[in-house]
Amino acid sequence: MSVPVRQTRPVAPLAGAPARSVPGSVRPLPAPAPIAGPFAQLVAAFRKDVLLSWRSRAQAMAVVVFGATALLLLSFAVGPDAASLRRFAGGFLWVALLFSSTLALSESFRAESEAKALEGLLLLPASPVSLFYGKALANWLQLLLVGIGLLPILIVLYDPDLTRLPALAGILALGSAALSAPGTLYAGMASQVRAQQVLLPLLLFPLVVPVLLAAVKASSLLLLGDPMGQAGAWALLLAAFNGIYWPLCGLLFSKVIEE
Amino acid sequence: MTGGIVIGGWEFVWAAYGLTFLALGAYGTSLALRLRAFGEQTPEGRSSREARDEEIGPASAGSISSPARGGASRRSIEEEEQ
Amino acid sequence: MAFEAIPKPSPRAPLVAGAFLAVAAALLAVGSYIGLFVAPPEHFMGEVQRIMYVHVPTAWNAMLALTFAFVCAIVVLFKQDWKWDARLEAWLEIGVLLSFLLCVQGSIWAKPTWGVWWDWDPRLTTTAVLCFAFVGILALRRFVEDPVKRATWSAVATIVAYVDVPIVYFSVKWWNSLHQTQSTPQTVASSMITPLRINAFGILFLIVGLSILRSQLARRKIAAELAPPLPEQDRLAPTGGVA
Numbered sequence: 001m002s003v004p005v006r007q008t009r010p011v012a013p014l015a016g017a018p019a020r021s022v023p024g025s026v027r028p029l030p031a032p033a034p035i036a037g038p039f040a041q042l043v044a045a046f047r048k049d050v051l052l053s054w055r056s057r058a059q060a061m062a063v064v065v066f067g068a069t070a071l072l073l074l075s076f077a078v079g080p081d082a083a084s085l086r087r088f089a090g091g092f093l094w095v096a097l098l099f100s101s102t103l104a105l106s107e108s109f110r111a112e113s114e115a116k117a118l119e120g121l122l123l124l125p126a127s128p129v130s131l132f133y134g135k136a137l138a139n140w141l142q143l144l145l146v147g148i149g150l151l152p153i154l155i156v157l158y159d160p161d162l163t164r165l166p167a168l169a170g171i172l173a174l175g176s177a178a179l180s181a182p183g184t185l186y187a188g189m190a191s192q193v194r195a196q197q198v199l200l201p202l203l204l205f206p207l208v209v210p211v212l213l214a215a216v217k218a219s220s221l222l223l224l225g226d227p228m229g230q231a232g233a234w235a236l237l238l239a240a241f242n243g244i245y246w247p248l249c250g251l252l253f254s255k256v257i258e259e
Numbered sequence: 260m261t262g263g264i265v266i267g268g269w270e271f272v273w274a275a276y277g278l279t280f281l282a283l284g285a286y287g288t289s290l291a292l293r294l295r296a297f298g299e300q301t302p303e304g305r306s307s308r309e310a311r312d313e314e315i316g317p318a319s320a321g322s323i324s325s326p327a328r329g330g331a332s333r334r335s336i337e338e339e340e341q
Numbered sequence: 342m343a344f345e346a347i348p349k350p351s352p353r354a355p356l357v358a359g360a361f362l363a364v365a366a367a368l369l370a371v372g373s374y375i376g377l378f379v380a381p382p383e384h385f386m387g388e389v390q391r392i393m394y395v396h397v398p399t400a401w402n403a404m405l406a407l408t409f410a411f412v413c414a415i416v417v418l419f420k421q422d423w424k425w426d427a428r429l430e431a432w433l434e435i436g437v438l439l440s441f442l443l444c445v446q447g448s449i450w451a452k453p454t455w456g457v458w459w460d461w462d463p464r465l466t467t468t469a470v471l472c473f474a475f476v477g478i479l480a481l482r483r484f485v486e487d488p489v490k491r492a493t494w495s496a497v498a499t500i501v502a503y504v505d506v507p508i509v510y511f512s513v514k515w516w517n518s519l520h521q522t523q524s525t526p527q528t529v530a531s532s533m534i535t536p537l538r539i540n541a542f543g544i545l546f547l548i549v550g551l552s553i554l555r556s557q558l559a560r561r562k563i564a565a566e567l568a569p570p571l572p573e574q575d576r577l578a579p580t581g582g583v584a
Contacts, residue, residue, distance in 0.1 A: 182501060189494050195484045203481060203498060206474035207505050210512035217516065237512060248504060252497045255418060268389035268453045275392040275449045276373060279399065279442050283547060286438060287362065290554040294355065297561045300570070 041126040045134025052111060053142055060142060063103050064149040070096035071153055082159070089158035090220030094175065094212055097147050101176075102201045104142050105183040108135060109191035118192070118257060132253035136184040136246070143176035160223035167231065168222045174238040175215035178245065182207055185249040188256045214238045344489050347567050348423040348560040354553050361550030368543030372398075376536035383533075389453050393533075396446045398541040402548055403439035403468070406432050407475065407503060409552075414499035417492055426492040427559035429499065430482065431552040433475055439548070440472040463514035470509050474502040488566055 036044065053060055074092045075085055112118040121131060148169065155162065186203045190196040218234035376394030383390035410432035416425045447465040448458045459465075478498045485491040 185497070185501070189481070189498075192490070193484050199477075199481060199484055202477040203474075206470050206477060207502060209470050210505070210508045213512045213516045237515075241508060244504065244508070245501075248501065252500065255493050255497050268387060271389055271449050271453050272377070272391045275446045276377070276395055278445055278449075279395050280369070282438065282442055283551075287547075287551055287554070290551065290558060294554060294558050294561075297558065297565075 035125045038127060038130045041130035042134045042137075045126070045131050046137050047134075049108060049135050049138030050141065053108075053138065056107075059107060060104070060145070063100050063107070063142075064146050066103060067096045067100040067146055067150050068153045070099050071150065071157065075157060086158045086160055087220070087224065089154055089160050089223050090218075091216045092158075093147070093150060093154055093219055094215045096150060097143070097176070098179070098205070098208070098212065100146050101143055101179050101183055102204070104146065105139060105180075105187040105204075106190065106196060106200055108139050108142070108184070109187050112188075113191040113196075122257065128254035128257055129250050131257075132184065132188075132250050133246075136180050136249070139184050139187075140177050140180040143180055144173055147172040147176055158223075161225055164222040164226075164231075168219060171215055171218045171222065171231075171235060171238070174235060174242065175211055178211040178215075178238055178241045179204075179208055181242065181245040181249045185253055185256060188253065211238065211241055214241070344421050344423055344426075344492065346423065347564050348427060349564070350557055350561050354557045358550045358553035358557075361546045361553065365543050365545075365547035365550060368539055368546060372536045372539030372543050376540065380533055380536055386454060389450065392446060392450045394536045394540055396443070396450060397537055398544045399439055399443050399446060400464070400468075401541055402544045403436060403443050405545070406436035406439055406548055406552075407471065407506070410436050410475075410499055411503040414496035414503075417496040418500075421492075423492070423563050424556075424560065426496075427556040427563060428552070429492075429496060430559040431555035433479055433482075433495070433499065434555060435548050435552055437472060437475045437479060440468050440475070443468050444472060461513075461517050463510060463517050466513045466517070467506070467510040470513075471502075471506060474505065475499075478502060488563060 071092055074088075074095060078084060078088060112121065151165075151168075151172075154160070183200075183204055186200055190200040190203075193199060214234040214237040218231045218238070221231040221234070372394065376391055380391070380394070382388050410429055413425050413429035413432055416422070417429055444465060447462070447468070451460050451462075452458055478495055481498055482491055482495050485494060
C-alpha cells in the first residue's frame, strides 16, 4: 500500500486539481508521507480510541452507572448485614467491574462494526499489532476509570478500611489491564458476528477466572486488613497473567481482524 | 475430614461407570449415524442413484413409448422422494 | 487466505476408527472388570474408591484431548488446511465431553466421601472452568458463518484458553489452599495400577477412534459448505429440447 494516510489531519486536497484555474498546469503529486513507525502507530491508535470514547463520554458514564447498579444489586442479594457486606466488598467490586467490562469492550469496537471502520483500519499501512495495543491500552484506561468511579460507591456502601487505597488503585490497574488484553481480542471477534452480546462474556469470563480470584483476594485483603502481607503475592499473579496475555493477544490479533 | 471407613456405596460406583460409558457410547453412536446420513446425501449416494438413472435416460430420450413414459414418471417420483 | 483445498473424506477412515473402537471396548471391558471385581477395596474409602479406575483415566485423556486440540489449533494457524480445522473441531468436542464427564464423576465420588456434591477441589474446579471455556469455543464455531473466520478464530481462542489452563489451576489451588483440608488421595497402591493403566489406554483408543469419526464428519460438513452439492439436474424431457 503506497497510499499515504495521515491519521490526525484531514486528507490533503487531491493532487492534480489545480488550486487556481490556470489552464494547462497540473500540480505535482505531493511526496508521500513516510509510514509511521510502530510506536507512532500505536500512539495514533490509542489517541483515536480515547478521542472516540471522550466524544461518547455519556456512554462511558452509563457504564459506571451500570457498575454501580450491579454493586447495589449484589448488596441486596446478600442482605443488610454490614459485617458480611464489608467482607464481600472486594468480590462485589470485581464482579461489577467484570460485568461493566463487557459493555465497555463491545463499545470499543462499535465504530469498527457499525460504521464499517474495520475495513478502513485494514487499509491503513498500520500493523494490526499496533492497532491492538493502541485499542487495548485505551480499553485499559477506560476500565481503570470505571473501577475508580466505583470506589466512592464502594466506600459509602461497605465502609471499608481506607488506609491502603493507593495499593487498591494499583490492584485496579493490574486487574483492568488483565481484563483488557483478552477482552479486546475477543471483542474484536464478537463485533464481527451477529450474536455479539452473548459471545464476548461467554468467551471472556471463563478465561479471566484467575484474574477474578487474584483481584478479589488482593482487594479484600487491602480493604479488610492484611496482617500477613499476602496481597503482594496475588498482585504478582495478576502481573504474571498480564505478562503472558498482553504479548499473546497482540500476536494473535492480526488473525482476528484480517478479512 | 480424613474420614473413617466408607461403607457400601456401590450405587455411586455403578452410577459413575454407567454414566461415563453411556455418554461415550451415545456420542459414538450419534457420530456413526450422522456419518452414515452424510454418506447417503453426497457423492457415493448420488452416484449410485445417477448410475441407476443413466440406464433409463437414453431410452426415454428417443421415442415417446409407454415404457419410456413409465420410466420418466418413475424417475420423477424418485426425485420427489429426495 | 490460503484455505484452498476442499477436504475429501477418506474412505478408509471409518475402518481405522472401527479398529480403534474395538480395541478400546476390549481394553475397557477388561480394565473395568478388574477394577470393579478383582481389585481389593481401599482401606478408608471402601468400594467408592473404584470410581478412580474410570475417573483417573478420564482425567488423563481429557487433558490429552485438549492438548491435541491445542496442537491442531497451532497447525491451523500455520498451515491453513481444512483437514486440521476438522481435527480441531473433533478434539474440542471430545475434550469438552471428557471434561464434563470428569466433573460428573468427581461429584459422584465426592458425595459419599465428603458428603457434598462439590468441594472446590482445585483439579475439579479447573476442569469445570475449562469445560466452560471450551464450550464457549464450540459456541463460537456455531455463531460464525464464514468458514475461514470460524477456523482461524476458533484456533486463536483454543490457544488462548489452553495457555490459561495452568494459570487457572495454580490460582484455584492457591485460592483454595487457605481453606482446603481434604484432598483426593494421591498415592495408588500397586495392585490398583493395572486396571488404571488398562482403562487409561482403553479410553485413549476410544477417543482416538471417536476423533477420527468426528473429523471425518467435520470434513464432510466443510466440504458441503464450501462446495454445496448441486441440486439434482432435471433430466431432458422426452419431448422437450434443451432446458
